[in-house]
Structures are given as structure tokens and as C-alpha cells.
Amino acid sequence: MEILFNPADLIDRAMRKAALEAGLSAESFDPVVRPADPRFGDYQVNGVLPYAKKAGKNPREVATALLESAVAGNLLDPALMEWSIAGPGFINFTLTPRFSLQWLHRFVSEDDLKSGAGSRLKDRVMVVDYSSPNTAKEMHVGHIRSTVIGECLSRLLSFAGATVTRDNHIGDWGTQFGMLIWAIKRKGYDLESADPDTAVAELEALYKEGHAAYKESTEQATEIREELVKLQNGDAENTRIWNSITEVSWKSFDHIYSQLGIKFDVVLGESFYRDKVDRIYEELEKTGLSEESDGAIVVFHPEHKRFAKQPFLIRKSDGASNYATTDLASVLYRVEEMKADGMLYVVDSRQADHFQQLFLTVEKWFKTAGRVIPQMEHVSFGSVLGENGKPIKTKEGGSVKLKELLAEAVSRSAAIVREKNPDLSAEEIAEVARVVGLGAIRYADLSQNRTSDYLFSWEKMLGFEGNTAPYLLYAVARIHSIFRKAGIEESATFESATDFQTNEERALSRKLLAFPSTIDLVLADLRPHILCTYLFELAGVFSSFYNANKVIVEEEDVRARRLLLCARTLTIMETGLHLLGLETLQRM
Structure with a gap:
């Protein structure tokens, strides 16, 4: 049986072929494979009931016929998955530890995971x-x-x-540029020699002056409209000023995008x-x-x-x-x-x-x-709220500048890192603070259901407990330290690993295999918080595994399978965080 990126695809494929061989496809049978309640298995086939209702058949008999057809056609391997019929016709599937072991050997790296997932939207x-x-x-x-x-x-x-x-x-176009160009000319402001760090703030102030002037008198409003018409008609001087505005603005924007690791393909x-x-x-x-x-x-x-x-x-x-x-x-x-x-x-x-x-x-x-x-x-989203439950503002009532917010995140993070790890060098503190601070801002946003407003809290987002970036980044660094202390590469093959035995080993392997379904859910709803929740839960399951199961033990097969679980947890944690846009660290 082929090991696919998402085990649900394997079940879907088997059920469709079994339906064809059992003569059900003429009624357009759709398996509808979904993650199951963990009490009943890993996946559940829900398509039998609607099919049976439409076809006027007993759903449990249809489910039985499907499974018999799948077994007869060798479409299911009992060594890799178990199945049962529940209720009126739900089919539950449970992956065996051997399947989990084979999947974890198949998907080793971030590139392997991307290759496996790459068929899902390849034509889009x-x-x-x-x-x-x-x-x-x-x-x-x-x-x-x-x-x-x-x-x-x-x-x-x-x-x-x-x-x-x-x-x-x-x-970068519209009536506001008439106001801005008018104010620039009136003040004699030289954009080309302006300080890049302050130019956009100065332009914003000039725009406000132009806007006030437009409302102040009809004479000034007429002058401003004339400047806009000249720009729209390609006047050389106004076009030069407009180009300078765009250039200096983009430099300011790109400084923020560079901090966040964002590159646009086009800026149209x-x-x-x-x-x-x-x-x-x-x-x-x-x-x-x-x-x-x-x-x-x-x-x-x-x-x-x-x-x-x-x-x-x-x-x-x-x-x-x-x-x-x-x-x-x-x-x-x-x-x-x-x-x-x-x-x-x-x-x-x-x-x-x-x-x-x-x-x-x-x-x-x-x-x-x-x-x-x-x-x-x-893809709509809500607002970032301050402690008063209203859109976040400065003490003066103005908008909080993004560059200042990012700088404060890194500064606050540096203070925490310096307190927790005083032995780190200044360069190491700066790097950890940058990754943690920027990651904290990003993760605090993405971990919220995007359609909801959320309350901005420095204490919460920079905390090392709960569903936060520092907690997850520390979990990743902790796994790196396991391999560092053991003197083993995370990319080792662990070929001597045997089937998972303990409850914690099995729970962790099952959580790792839920990654593909999580990706599908995120893409279906375009809600990144689903991935955040999964990574937080995975970190918790790994912690339970690590606390209950000693990894570096004498028995080679036990050591190999536990190191395999550590390595794949690391791969999926880092892959997930990279998909969210966060950098990761090997030491914290």
C-alpha cells in the first residue's frame, strides 16, 4: 500500500475503487473522509448515509459491501490500518503503529512534506x-x-x-496627491535630500496641511485641484514629485517587509x-x-x-x-x-x-x-484592540506606527532573553530577541481567528506559557538540544526503529500524522489559527511523550524510534512555523 502525504487520501482512493467494484459508483458515491473523534479512530467515512438514502438502500449493508469489496481487491492492508462499522453506517479507520512508522520514514524533511502536499493545488x-x-x-x-x-x-x-x-x-494615486504636491511646493520641501527615516512622517504631516488648506478656502481648493490635474496630465514637475513620493514611501515600507521576511512578486x-x-x-x-x-x-x-x-x-x-x-x-x-x-x-x-x-x-x-x-x-479580518477594548491607539490618540511596534517587540524580548540567559553574548541576545520579538507579534495575530477582533497584550504574546511564539520556539530549541546532547544528527535515518509501543509514543505519532489534514483544513477555511492550534497541541503532546519516555536508552530499537519521533516533531514544528512566517532557533 502506497504511503501518501495525507492518509485520508489513501482511504478515499480505496473507498472509491471499492465502490466502483461493488457497483455503487453509478449513484455518484462520495466517501467524504474526515478526521474522526480520537475515541473511535483516526478517520471516518461519512458518505455512506447520504448515498444509501438517495439510493434507497440500508446504509449498514452498503458499508459492509464497501469493506468486503476493498478487502477482496486488496485495497486495504490490515497490517497498516484497522476498520470497523459504527452506528447506522459510519466506517472508522485507525492507522496502526506500523503505518505511522512508515509515514515518518517517508516524510523526513520540510521538502518531503512540501513535495507530498504539492499535488493538492498544483493546477491553481x-x-x-x-x-x-x-x-x-x-x-x-x-x-x-x-x-x-x-x-x-x-x-x-x-x-x-x-x-x-x-x-x-x-x-499611490488619487485626489490626495493634489493636496500633497501643493503642500510640498508651498513649503519648498526637498524630498530628494530628505532623511529616509523621517521622510514619510514628514510627508504625512504635509498631506494634513494640504487637506486642511483644501477645506480652508475655495482659492486654495482651486489651486490644489489644478495641481492634481497637472499630475494627471503628465506635467513633468508634478510627475517628478510624485515619483519621489512613491520611491521614499517604498523604502520605508520595504524596511518593515525585510524585517518580516516578506518579498512581493509585483507591486502594482x-x-x-x-x-x-x-x-x-x-x-x-x-x-x-x-x-x-x-x-x-x-x-x-x-x-x-x-x-x-x-x-x-x-x-x-x-x-x-x-x-x-x-x-x-x-x-x-x-x-x-x-x-x-x-x-x-x-x-x-x-x-x-x-x-x-x-x-x-x-x-x-x-x-x-x-x-x-x-x-x-x-479574506476579511477584525481589528487589533487596546486594553480599553477599542482599536489600539497611542496615548495621544494617534495610530501606533508599525516600525515602532516591531522595535518595541524586539526590545522587550531582549530584556526577557537577557534575564533568562545572562550567559549569552550580546550578539546572541540580539538575534534571539529579533526572532522571538518579531515572531511574537506575528504569532499573536495569526493564532486568533482572523474574523475576530483581538486584544493586544505584550505580557501574553511574549510569555513562555500558553499558545505563544516564545513557547513554541522554545519547544523547537529544546528538541534541537536533545540531539546536540546525544551527539546525533536530526537527519539520521533511524532505520532500526520498531513499531511504537507506549501510549505516549502512539499519541505523538498520531498527532504528527494529523499535520496533512490540518493543512487541508487551513486551506479550506483560509484560517491560519487552525495551524497555530495544531502546533500548540503538538508541542503539548511531545512534552507529555518526553516526560514519560526516556529517549537515550540502551535498547537500540527503542532509542531509534524515540529519536525518530523527536526528529519528525522537530521537522513538522519547524515546517509549520515557517508556513506561518516565523523563523526558528536552535538555541534560546
Whole structure:
């Protein structure tokens, strides 16, 4: 029997073939293999009941026929898995210690795991749209969720075999640039000689001045509009200023992305689509989707309770495009130029209406135009809250700057590391603090159900107890130390390992084999916290195993199988943390 990455696939394959040989496939039998309640086994086949109901047959008889067919066709190996029928027709499967041993010998490294998982989405081309800060503004704490969730999902999709394009759709065009250019000229601000560390903060202050001036007098508002028109018409000086704004902003953004180990494949902001919006207007008009309303071009969706009267604004009454227009243009570009099958938009939940209207419009537009409709999903998320239960702010009431948040995480982490490990060198403390501090920020976010708000707490996220990055990073370093003290490489083959015997050995092997199903669950729901929960539980199961079973013992076969469990726990822990975007450490 072939050992597949996800044992559930092996059961699914056997049940489908058994159904074919038992004459059930004509009724479109679907096994529906899912992880089972541990009290009853590892996996459960749930498809018998709906099939039997539809076919007018006794479900328990159908289950019996399936298993008899599978046994007769040598589709199941009793040495590798056990099975039984429960209730009205559920089929439970329990993997034997021998199966677990073979799986752990088959999937040795992170590359092996990726190769095994790589068939799941191998034909998918996905664009992940995330982070998306506005130029001339500093990234703040509100950007952390989109950035780390988007990067995690990109890694997971790639791990499962998809071709992924990371797209940072920055806000680099629009009416605000008229205000900003006006203020830059008025102040005589020289961007090219500005301090890179402070330039974006200074630009943000200049924008506020321009915005206030716009409201202050009609004369200034007229001047600001003229600056915007000059930019839109390609005026050399205003284009130079705009390019400088974009360049200095990106340097600021990229400093944060580099800290977080994030690289985008493309950075196609709103400005990239400004010469592509006319095609959108033309196509929507041609397909009859758009209409004029008070001088603007809009799309209504009569079948929708709210969007029948709430318009999707495509072009403003003054003829200007907006982010709805550029989002529509980006969908078309991604399908035509990137060959995307699907797109994920990692944007906060406040934009839910926008994306519902966007998806409805694209669906009707593409269908009418005879195009294949891509999979589009709004990966929404809640807010980061302060101790008062409201969106986190500085003491002065402003946004918490992301660069300051990351710096404080590393600083706080350094103090903890210095206290716990005073013998480490300054360089070692700095490196551990960087990995732990940045990992703590990231993990605190990803370990929450993304659709929920969560309370920001330094004490909790930097704690070494509970479901935190420091706890998991320490668990990884602890396993490295086992091999270091034993003088054995983690990559050893452990060929003399025998079947797992103790309750703790079996529990740990079962938890390790649950990794593939966990990856499937995360991809199905696009919720990274499922992986975080699994890794936290795995660390706990490993701790129970290690406390109850001495690893370095005289008996060669016992030592080998326990070291094998340690090595594979290390591989899966590190693989999982890397998928979340965290670096790991060999010493802490």
C-alpha cells in the first residue's frame, strides 16, 4: 500500500475503487473522509448515509459491501490500518503503529512534506492581494493583520502546489496627491535630500496641511485641484514629485517587509491601472451593467437586498476613477496577464460591502463577456484592540506606527532573553530577541481567528506559557538540544526503529500524522489559527511523550524510534512555523 502525504487520501482512493467494484459508483458515491473523534479512530467515512438514502438502500449493508469489496481487491492492508462499522453506517479507520512508522520514514524533511502536499493545488494560479499601504503615510498597527495573514496564506498555497503571485496593491494615486504636491511646493520641501527615516512622517504631516488648506478656502481648493490635474496630465514637475513620493514611501515600507521576511512578486498600485480604466467603462456599458446616476457611472444589483439601491460607483461625476474602477481593472489584468484562476483579497472586514459588489459585478461582467469567472474571496479580518477594548491607539490618540511596534517587540524580548540567559553574548541576545520579538507579534495575530477582533497584550504574546511564539520556539530549541546532547544528527535515518509501543509514543505519532489534514483544513477555511492550534497541541503532546519516555536508552530499537519521533516533531514544528512566517532557533 502506497504511503501518501495525507492518509485520508489513501482511504478515499480505496473507498472509491471499492465502490466502483461493488457497483455503487453509478449513484455518484462520495466517501467524504474526515478526521474522526480520537475515541473511535483516526478517520471516518461519512458518505455512506447520504448515498444509501438517495439510493434507497440500508446504509449498514452498503458499508459492509464497501469493506468486503476493498478487502477482496486488496485495497486495504490490515497490517497498516484497522476498520470497523459504527452506528447506522459510519466506517472508522485507525492507522496502526506500523503505518505511522512508515509515514515518518517517508516524510523526513520540510521538502518531503512540501513535495507530498504539492499535488493538492498544483493546477491553481493564485494572486494574493495583501498589505496595501498608502504612499506618503507610515504603516501603522492596522497593516499588521493584512500583511502577516496574506504572507501566511501565500506560503500555504505555495506549499500545497499552487503558483502564487504576491501583489501589493498600494494606494499611490488619487485626489490626495493634489493636496500633497501643493503642500510640498508651498513649503519648498526637498524630498530628494530628505532623511529616509523621517521622510514619510514628514510627508504625512504635509498631506494634513494640504487637506486642511483644501477645506480652508475655495482659492486654495482651486489651486490644489489644478495641481492634481497637472499630475494627471503628465506635467513633468508634478510627475517628478510624485515619483519621489512613491520611491521614499517604498523604502520605508520595504524596511518593515525585510524585517518580516516578506518579498512581493509585483507591486502594482492604483497608478498602474490609470490607463486601463477606459476599457472598464466601455465593457460595462457594452454589457449593459453600468448606468448613469447623477452624472456618475454606477452598477446596481437589483437581485440583492441592499445593492439594489446602494450603487457600486465606477466613475465619479467629475469623470475621475476610484478604487472600484482600479479593482475591476486589476481583476481583468490578473486574469489576462497573470493567468490567475483565483484571487484572495486580504482586507479588513469593514470593506465587506465593497468586495461583495466587486465580485457580483465581475461575475456578471465576465459571464456576459464569455470569460471564465475566477475564484475571488475576501479574506476579511477584525481589528487589533487596546486594553480599553477599542482599536489600539497611542496615548495621544494617534495610530501606533508599525516600525515602532516591531522595535518595541524586539526590545522587550531582549530584556526577557537577557534575564533568562545572562550567559549569552550580546550578539546572541540580539538575534534571539529579533526572532522571538518579531515572531511574537506575528504569532499573536495569526493564532486568533482572523474574523475576530483581538486584544493586544505584550505580557501574553511574549510569555513562555500558553499558545505563544516564545513557547513554541522554545519547544523547537529544546528538541534541537536533545540531539546536540546525544551527539546525533536530526537527519539520521533511524532505520532500526520498531513499531511504537507506549501510549505516549502512539499519541505523538498520531498527532504528527494529523499535520496533512490540518493543512487541508487551513486551506479550506483560509484560517491560519487552525495551524497555530495544531502546533500548540503538538508541542503539548511531545512534552507529555518526553516526560514519560526516556529517549537515550540502551535498547537500540527503542532509542531509534524515540529519536525518530523527536526528529519528525522537530521537522513538522519547524515546517509549520515557517508556513506561518516565523523563523526558528536552535538555541534560546
